[in-house]
Amino acid sequence: MRLFFRRKSSKEIAKDRLKILLISDRVNCSPEMMDMIKADIAKVISKYMKIDAKSMEIQISKTGTKGGRNNKTPTLYANIPIIDLNQ
Amino acid sequence: MSEVIVVTSGKGGVGKTTTSANVGTGLARMGKKVCLIDTDIGLRNLDVVMGLENRIVYNLVDVVEGNCRVKQALIRDKRNPTLYLMPSAQTRDKTAVTPEQMIKMVNHLKEQFDYIILDCPAGIEQGFKNAIAGADRALVVTTPEVSAIRDADRIIGLLEACEFKKIDLVINRLRYDLVKRGDMMSSADVVDILAIPLIGIVPDDENIVISTNQGEPLVGNGTPAGIAFQNICQRVSGKEVPFMDFEKGISFWTRVTGIFHRDRV
Numbered sequence: 001m002r003l004f005f006r007r008k009s010s011k012e013i014a015k016d017r018l019k020i021l022l023i024s025d026r027v028n029c030s031p032e033m034m035d036m037i038k039a040d041i042a043k044v045i046s047k048y049m050k051i052d053a054k055s056m057e058i059q060i061s062k063t064g065t066k067g068g069r070n071n072k073t074p075t076l077y078a079n080i081p082i083i084d085l086n087q
Numbered sequence: 088m089s090e091v092i093v094v095t096s097g098k099g100g101v102g103k104t105t106t107s108a109n110v111g112t113g114l115a116r117m118g119k120k121v122c123l124i125d126t127d128i129g130l131r132n133l134d135v136v137m138g139l140e141n142r143i144v145y146n147l148v149d150v151v152e153g154n155c156r157v158k159q160a161l162i163r164d165k166r167n168p169t170l171y172l173m174p175s176a177q178t179r180d181k182t183a184v185t186p187e188q189m190i191k192m193v194n195h196l197k198e199q200f201d202y203i204i205l206d207c208p209a210g211i212e213q214g215f216k217n218a219i220a221g222a223d224r225a226l227v228v229t230t231p232e233v234s235a236i237r238d239a240d241r242i243i244g245l246l247e248a249c250e251f252k253k254i255d256l257v258i259n260r261l262r263y264d265l266v267k268r269g270d271m272m273s274s275a276d277v278v279d280i281l282a283i284p285l286i287g288i289v290p291d292d293e294n295i296v297i298s299t300n301q302g303e304p305l306v307g308n309g310t311p312a313g314i315a316f317q318n319i320c321q322r323v324s325g326k327e328v329p330f331m332d333f334e335k336g337i338s339f340w341t342r343v344t345g346i347f348h349r350d351r352v
Contacts, residue, residue, distance in 0.1 A: 009269030014233050015276050021233075022240050022280065 027060045027074050034058065041078060050084040091193055091203045092323070093222035095246075097238030099209030101230045102259040105295060106316075107206035108136045110226070113306035113320030115170035119201040122161065124173040124193075126218040127208035128183055131175035138302020139164060139172050148176035151188040157195055166303075171200075181213040186220035193221030202323075211245060219246065224253040226286065226323075230260045231272040236280060243283055255286035257319065262291045287319035288330065 024031055042053040057079040094107045104125075111123040125133035128148065134140040145160035150173070157173075164170040173196075176183065196203050205222055208214035219225070225246050229239040239256075246254050258274050265271035272280075274288050292312035298305035306316040314331070321328045 011266075011269050011272050011276065014272055015280065018233050018236055018280055021237060025237065025240060026244065 023060060029060065034060070037076075038078075041080070045080060049082055049086075052081040052083050056080045089197045089201055089203065090224055091197065091205070091222045092224045092226060093205040093207050093219050094226045094228060095207035095215065095218065095242055096209065096228040096235070097211065097242040098229075098235045101235050102228050102257075102289070102295075103209070104132050104136050104206055105299065106226065106228050106257055106259065106289075106319075107133060107204050109304045109306040109312075109316035110320055110323060111202070111204045112137075112164075112167060112170060112304040113317055114202050114204075114324065115164070115167040116307060117320060117324060118169065119324070120169045120199065121202045121204065122171045122173060122196050122200040124196075124203065124205045125175035126184075126189070126205050127214060128175050128217075129177065129180045130208065131177050133206045134162075134172065134174045135302060136299055137164065137172055137304065139174075140302075143174045146174045146176040147192075148179050148183045150192060151184050157192065181208070181217065184217050186217055189217045190221045211241065215242075215245075219249060219251075223251065224255075225251050226255055226257050227281075227283065228257045228259050229277065229281070231258060231266075231274075231277055236272075236277060240281055243281060254283050255322075256281060256283050257287045257289065258285065259289045260291040261288055285330075286322050287315055289315040289319075 020031075024034070038056065038058045041058065042051065042056055045051050046053070059077045059079075060074050092110075094103050094110070096103050104127075107123060111121050115121040123133060123137070124147065125131050126147070127133075131146075134143060139162050142162050145155040147160065149155045150157050150160045160173055161171040162174065164172065193203055193205075203221075205218045207218035227239050227242055227246070229235045243254060256278065258277050261274065262271055266273045274285060278285050290311045292310055294305055294308075294310040295312050304316075305313040306320065307313055318328045318331070
């Protein structure tokens with residue numbers, strides 16, 4: 001039963017914290033700045049369609065896993081749920 | 088063909104000097120000609136870890152300033168005839184040497200040695216730049232802690248910017264009891280985060296303290312850390328050695344819960 005009801009282990013907390021920390025470390029971009037980018041993107045898109053700004057997510061990640069970290073270009077991913085296309 | 092390997096970590100106290108001493112000694116015992124260079128000017132430690140502190144006459148700064156020949160500064164380890172140490176200066180600071188001078192010295196040493204191992208100081212300033220200047224391969228040492236991993240990530244970024252041929256990860260001071268309990272990141276977790284090839288896992292072992300006290304590297308002496316360092320030496324020299332069971336140290340329980348929570352991370 002512990003499997004289903006256990007609290008997050010400290011190792012998982014460490015890993016989660018590191019993942020978030022390293023994203024901003026690697027692109028030299030603070031979480032505050034990410035929030036500002038997110039708000040601005042939401043503002044622009046809202047001009048054209050109705051979006052769910054609250055559940056919108058943005059993330060900078062280095063994808064393209066081929067051959068280690070070298071050939072990864074940082075990419076900005078935005079996940080923006082649309083409520084109504086024809087606003 | 089000689090290889091120049093820098094042992095670095097960013098954060099201090101994670102085991103750079105211990106790793107340098109043991110990997111150097113291990114490679115020498117495999118019959119390779121090895122030169123260990125302590126690049127931590129002002130805070131030299133590799134000499135005491137190696138137990139060679141009483142034999143220093145000249146040091147790295149004397150060499151780059153031309154006060155002596157390279158050969159005069161090299162200390163031969165009597166226990167391992169193919170192992171030499173270039174000690175650092177204790178009374179100077181990092182600015183006494185430039186990256187260009189390091190490259191020149193390393194290139195000179197390349198002619199005589201199979202492996203040149205540079206023990207890098209902590210930090211990312213001048214001392215780090217000096218140490219990596221002449222190197223073409225790196226061992227990044229980290230412990231499974233957030234601070235050490237964060238610094239290691241930064242170091243890896245800097246090394247990649249300098250176009251290192253090969254960057255390998257050494258995870259030091261892993262405690263399997265904590266990993267099993269879920270209170271320490273496993274080697275797989277660390278590799279997942281840092282995304283560079285793993286070359287060795289060294290368990291937390293009190294024998295390291297004993298061996299440092301005695302000034303005698305423990306590589307290959309049958310202790311858990313000794314075996315781990317021996318395996319690292321084999322892998323550095325290009326041999327494929329499987330990671331031992333205790334090196335994996337992931338219990339069935341952790342595996343099950345790992346799968347269970349994979350979507351979360």
